[in-house]
Amino acid sequence: NAGVTQTPKFRVLKTGQSMTLLCAQDMNHEYMYWYRQDPGMGLRLIHYSVGEGTTAKGEVPDGYNVSRLKKQNFLLGLESAAPSQTSVYFCASRTDRGRNQPQHFGDGTRLSIL
Amino acid sequence: AQRVTQPEKLLSVFKGAPVELKCNYSYSGSPELFWYVQYSRQRLQLLLRHISRESIKGFTADLNKGETSFHLKKPFAQEEDSAMYYCALSYGGATNKLIFGTGTLLAVQP
Numbered sequence: 001n002a003g004v005t006q007t008p009k010f011r012v013l014k015t016g017q018s019m020t021l022l023c024a025q026d027m028n029h030e031y032m033y034w035y036r037q038d039p040g041m042g043l044r045l046i047h048y049s050v051g052e053g054t055t056a057k058g059e060v061p062d063g064y065n066v067s068r069l070k071k072q073n074f075l076l077g078l079e080s081a082a083p084s085q086t087s088v089y090f091c092a093s094r095t096d097r098g099r100n101q102p103q104h105f106g107d108g109t110r111l112s113i114l
Numbered sequence: 115a116q117r118v119t120q121p122e123k124l125l126s127v128f129k130g131a132p133v134e135l136k137c138n139y140s141y142s143g144s145p146e147l148f149w150y151v152q153y154s155r156q157r158l159q160l161l162l163r164h165i166s167r168e169s170i171k172g173f174t175a176d177l178n179k180g181e182t183s184f185h186l187k188k189p190f191a192q193e194e195d196s197a198m199y200y201c202a203l204s205y206g207g208a209t210n211k212l213i214f215g216t217g218t219l220l221a222v223q224p
């Protein structure tokens with residue numbers, strides 16, 4: 001039971017390069033989320049999706065784009081990476097059935113922008 | 115605006131001592147609160163949610179709306195409790211977005 005899988009686990013980029021982080025979940029969850037975690041700041045929501053084909057902005061969306069073409073996948077794109085985007089990125093998913101349901105997290109992607 | 119505050123970055127206790135990790139929140143609606151834990155080299159996982167009023171691994175947390183707090187407690191700490199603990203508030207209605215506190219690192223000394 002994989003749950004939420006993130007690829008890659010680590011990546012180093014140069015300023016200005018682009019890349020896509022992949023999140024895949026096998027729990028048939030409707031909701032998916034992308035967070036970034038920085039020292040001393042906890043996790044902050046970048047973008048989220050409430051279903052296939054839908055996306056919405058979170059707290060810190062600038063510099064990122066997302067797509068949810070398939071229900072099980074949620075992609076996070078950096079079009080032109082900046083050093084300020086050096087962070088650990090977490091994906092999460094959640095069922096839409098019932099209140100107080102927890103989000104399930106992936107292992108994270110550690111991204112360094114030089 | 116909603117906010118979650120965890121005032122302690124680090125809490126160091128000895129094995130067998132009581133533990134209280136503090137969490138205060140600010141939210142105009144009816145709060146849905148969670149505690150998540152991240153053990154070394156493991157993914158973030160749910161520990162407790164306030165609606166369940168359950169005890170997990172000896173931890174409990176009570177929602178106090180008057181004090182807007184959701185402190186995490188355990189009467190006798192174990193070394194395996196050492197981890198990063200995050201308090202989180204669900205907001206945004208059906209979208210169930212989470213806002214996290216900055217986390218508290220619990221270190222249980224032998």
